[in-house]
Amino acid sequence: MTTVIEISGLTKNFGHVRALDGLDLAVHAGEIHGFLGPNGAGKSTTLRILLGLVRPSAGTCRIFGQSPGQAEVQRRLAYVPGDVSLWPNLTGGQIIDLLGRLRGGLDPARRADLLERFDLDPTRKARTYSKGNRQKVALIAALASNAELLLVDEPTSGLDPLMETVFADYVRDLRTEGCTVLLSSHILSEVEALADRVTLLRAGRNIETGSLAQLRHLHNTRVRAELAHPRPGLAEVPGIQDLVETDGEVGFTVATDALDRAIAELSVRGIRSLTCEPVSLEELFLAQYETPAPATPRLPEPSRS
Amino acid sequence: MTGFAGTGILLRQALRRSRWLILIITLGTWLLSWASGVATVDLYPTEAERVLANAVGNATTGVVAFYGHVDLPDSLGGLGTAKLQMIDFIVIAILVIALVRRTTRADEEAGRTELLAGTPVGRRAPLAAAVSLALLVSVVLGLGSGLFVGLSGLPWTGAWALGLAVTAVGWAFTGLTAVAVQVSASNRICGVIAFSVLGLAFLLRMVGDLRQGRPGEFLRWLSPLGWAQQVRPYNGERWWPLLLTLGLLVVSLLVADRLLATRDIGSGLLHERPGPAHSRIGSAYALAGRLQRGGVIGWALVFSAMGLVVGSLSGTIGSFLTPETIDLLRRLGGAGDVAALLTSVYALITGYLAAAFAIGAVLRLRTEEADGHSEQVLAAGVGRTALLLSHLLIAVVGVPVMLTLAAVGDYLGRLSGGEDHSLVASLTAFWVQIPAAWVLAALTVAAYALVPRLASAIGWGALTLAIILVEFVGLLKLPDWIAGLSPFRHVPKLPAESMRWAPELGLIVIGVAFLALAFSVFRRRDLPAT
Numbered sequence: 001m002t003t004v005i006e007i008s009g010l011t012k013n014f015g016h017v018r019a020l021d022g023l024d025l026a027v028h029a030g031e032i033h034g035f036l037g038p039n040g041a042g043k044s045t046t047l048r049i050l051l052g053l054v055r056p057s058a059g060t061c062r063i064f065g066q067s068p069g070q071a072e073v074q075r076r077l078a079y080v081p082g083d084v085s086l087w088p089n090l091t092g093g094q095i096i097d098l099l100g101r102l103r104g105g106l107d108p109a110r111r112a113d114l115l116e117r118f119d120l121d122p123t124r125k126a127r128t129y130s131k132g133n134r135q136k137v138a139l140i141a142a143l144a145s146n147a148e149l150l151l152v153d154e155p156t157s158g159l160d161p162l163m164e165t166v167f168a169d170y171v172r173d174l175r176t177e178g179c180t181v182l183l184s185s186h187i188l189s190e191v192e193a194l195a196d197r198v199t200l201l202r203a204g205r206n207i208e209t210g211s212l213a214q215l216r217h218l219h220n221t222r223v224r225a226e227l228a229h230p231r232p233g234l235a236e237v238p239g240i241q242d243l244v245e246t247d248g249e250v251g252f253t254v255a256t257d258a259l260d261r262a263i264a265e266l267s268v269r270g271i272r273s274l275t276c277e278p279v280s281l282e283e284l285f286l287a288q289y290e291t292p293a294p295a296t297p298r299l300p301e302p303s304r305s
Numbered sequence: 306m307t308g309f310a311g312t313g314i315l316l317r318q319a320l321r322r323s324r325w326l327i328l329i330i331t332l333g334t335w336l337l338s339w340a341s342g343v344a345t346v347d348l349y350p351t352e353a354e355r356v357l358a359n360a361v362g363n364a365t366t367g368v369v370a371f372y373g374h375v376d377l378p379d380s381l382g383g384l385g386t387a388k389l390q391m392i393d394f395i396v397i398a399i400l401v402i403a404l405v406r407r408t409t410r411a412d413e414e415a416g417r418t419e420l421l422a423g424t425p426v427g428r429r430a431p432l433a434a435a436v437s438l439a440l441l442v443s444v445v446l447g448l449g450s451g452l453f454v455g456l457s458g459l460p461w462t463g464a465w466a467l468g469l470a471v472t473a474v475g476w477a478f479t480g481l482t483a484v485a486v487q488v489s490a491s492n493r494i495c496g497v498i499a500f501s502v503l504g505l506a507f508l509l510r511m512v513g514d515l516r517q518g519r520p521g522e523f524l525r526w527l528s529p530l531g532w533a534q535q536v537r538p539y540n541g542e543r544w545w546p547l548l549l550t551l552g553l554l555v556v557s558l559l560v561a562d563r564l565l566a567t568r569d570i571g572s573g574l575l576h577e578r579p580g581p582a583h584s585r586i587g588s589a590y591a592l593a594g595r596l597q598r599g600g601v602i603g604w605a606l607v608f609s610a611m612g613l614v615v616g617s618l619s620g621t622i623g624s625f626l627t628p629e630t631i632d633l634l635r636r637l638g639g640a641g642d643v644a645a646l647l648t649s650v651y652a653l654i655t656g657y658l659a660a661a662f663a664i665g666a667v668l669r670l671r672t673e674e675a676d677g678h679s680e681q682v683l684a685a686g687v688g689r690t691a692l693l694l695s696h697l698l699i700a701v702v703g704v705p706v707m708l709t710l711a712a713v714g715d716y717l718g719r720l721s722g723g724e725d726h727s728l729v730a731s732l733t734a735f736w737v738q739i740p741a742a743w744v745l746a747a748l749t750v751a752a753y754a755l756v757p758r759l760a761s762a763i764g765w766g767a768l769t770l771a772i773i774l775v776e777f778v779g780l781l782k783l784p785d786w787i788a789g790l791s792p793f794r795h796v797p798k799l800p801a802e803s804m805r806w807a808p809e810l811g812l813i814v815i816g817v818a819f820l821a822l823a824f825s826v827f828r829r830r831d832l833p834a835t
């Protein structure tokens with residue numbers, strides 16, 4: 001499996017603000033990689049570094065095995081910025097063509113198809129588009145190129161649910177054609193619906209990477225059971241949390257590696273009924289957001305003497 | 306009347322945002338007023354000299370066209386302040402147009418007005434704030450100019466008349482711009498409308514002045530610039546034309562307010578039409594060309610018109626070329642015979658304009674970056690060198706093209722006036738300005754690469770300084786090396802002087818050095834800059 005994007009120990013300081021703090025990220029060829037994190041986590045900064053727009057302060061960053069920003073690399077990728085800003089005096093159609101041509105051409109059939117699917121009027125001046133329509137222009141320009149790698153920063157912001165589906169379908173089609181996608185978002189459901197693997201980012205550092213299944217696996221399982229012979233002691237089992245006991249029924253969450261032990265403890269008490277379910281990713285995700293963030297990393301002020 | 310809630314807050318905000326622009330232009334105008342006053346007193350100490358200077362001015366079509374008549378032959382202010390007042394008029398008009406647009410349509414387009422809509426700020430507040438700011442600035446700048454003219458040693462009645470006339474122009478264009486921002490489909494179109502009105506006002510005044518005493522003189526009364534001029538500072542002051550301006554202000558504000566009530570925020574009464582669904586633009590260069598097309602065409606028209614006017618007017622000094630007048634004109638600035646002198650003076654002014662064009666063209670790099678457009682162009686595979694070059698080339702190629710247009714205009718103008726003049730003489734007089742304009746553009750590019758946020762201030766500041774150093778070198782009694790910081794100081798005054806290659810080549814070398822710096826820095830910095 002070839003790796004399209006390889007980032008290790010990536011650090012970026014903007015003056016005294018540390019936007020990235022030792023980020024590691026690997027995106028494999030042909031996968032849709034979700035890049036998840038709360039506001040200000042460093043997602044957009046990472047994408048900008050991958051595009052060669054922003055220079056890293058430390059760490060390495062390879063894209064198609066080369067350093068970012070080189071013309072031959074740029075031509076193999078397409079980008080949808082998080083803040084889409086269009087030339088107000090050009091029409092949507094002109095902008096789509098322009099970005100496509102700069103990249104070395106775009107597929108006219110695909111362009112027409114996308115315009116129809118996204119229901120966009122290409123003859124309107126960019127100034128007069130609604131937010132969602134501006135987003136569509138950027139999306140069509142990127143999707144209609146024959147890029148091998150798609151870097152999209154919160155691509156569905158401003159799109160209505162119907163258009164979100166159109167986008168998701170198109171990205172899936174692209175994957176079957178072998179395109180690699182790095183999808184930055186803070187909307188879990190979007191990533192859940194599309195991504196093969198996910199990197200969870202927080203305060204400039206990745207805290208988790210893996211497939212959604214793996215991520216779930218790494219985390220807790222919620223267990224609910226009805227017991228024939230309830231007796232105390234469950235609370236002492238290592239790995240069991242949030243224990244609730246009410247006349248014969250118990251509920252708790254348990255870490256994956258302690259599941260075996262917990263079930264053994266239950267069976268001693270005579271299991272009458274049992275449900276086990278993975279903690280939903282939503283909860284997991286929110287939990288990541290909620291745990292107190294390390295105070296915004298700041299670099300020491302240069303000493304003034 | 307309701308809808309004004311929050312005007313005070315917005316006014317303070319607008320003042321804060323434009324404080325540097327206002328401060329620099331106001332101080333510059335005051336300095337110019339004071340310096341012109343001093344110069345007038347110095348240049349024409351005796352009444353005989355004053356009468357002569359005014360007579361020469363009145364007989365020179367170019368002077369009348371730009372600055373108007375001086376009807377009181379022995380007026381002390383006369384020629385000197387006629388020139389000053391017209392420059393002040395144009396400056397204040399441009400300033401209030403910028404201020405009103407900034408605080409209304411520019412904010413709407415940036416979505417800032419919408420942000421305010423969720424607050425108790427009234428619907429009329431942004432326009433009210435813009436208008437108040439522009440009116441205030443007009444008063445301060447105008448009356449301040451009058452004050453400095455008075456302090457420079459000229460009589461006070463004329464000084465206050467001049468100050469009020471300048472204020473009146475500011476007020477008139479505040480009102481007109483307030484209407485223009487309601488009508489136009491976009492902020493850019495609003496600029497085009499406002500500046501066209503300014504150009505038209507200047508033209509009407511010019512034709513009116515040239516036809517003084519003949520049919521057509523009334524045209525000056527159709528122009529707010531004409532009204533202000535007819536307050537006649539140092540020329541037999543009279544105050545009633547100020548009422549015309551006040552009337553225009555009141556009427557246009559009422560109209561603007563009515564239009565504001567009917568239009569939608571974010572668009573004007575004229576609507577945007579659909580455009581092409583396809584585009585052939587396929588390179589950074591083509592994109593830069595497309596983005597700057599409108600501006601380049603506008604500038605080309607300005608340069609051609611400027612050349613034509615200058616050319617057709619410069620030859621008509623006629624019988625006034627007595628030894629004394631020649632001596633006088635020499636004291637106004639330089640060597641050579643009078644016709645040659647005038648040509649080199651006009652070519653120099655055109656050189657300033659060419660530098661302004663070039664600086665504006667390269668500063669587009671900055672707005673493209675700030676608007677997030679450059680990011681997309683770079684992400685699409687355009688190299689940084691190409692991006693920088695794309696807009697730079699417009700400046701580098703544009704400068705000779707613009708100056709050639711002006712030179713050809715000058716030549717045709719002279720031909721139509723029956724003058725015997727060679728095209729080469731026109732071309733060389735204008736072409737020698739090229740390196741000086743290039744250097745300022747190159748400096749601006751270097752500033753953009755190094756400190757993008759200050760690029761605009763540095764570029765325009767450098768041009769202003771370059772002009773002041775040349776125009777006021779004698780008055781401010783500056784040492785030679787400081788005056789030599791202005792590139793225009795090194796431009797040979799063709800055809801009055803002979804060609805000198807060394808300074809021209811020196812300017813080009815300095816320009817190349819700035820560009821080398823710009824390219825090497827730009828390749829390494831973050832974009833958008835932090």
Ligand SMILES: Nc1ncnc2c1ncn2[C@@H]1O[C@H](COP(=O)(O)OP(=O)(O)OP(=O)(O)O)[C@@H](O)[C@H]1O
Nearest residue numbers: 014017019038039040041042043044045046186835
């Ligand atoms: N040009 C800049 N100058 C200073 N600080 C910056 C700059 N760009 C980003 N930052 C800071 O770096 C951090 C990461 O920002 P980034 O835009 O990468 O976050 P993000 O994950 O994309 O957030 P969001 O979900 O809100 O888009 C933030 O704290 C931000 O304030």
Ligand SMILES: [Mg+2]
Nearest residue numbers: 043044082153
């Ligand atoms: Mg972001």
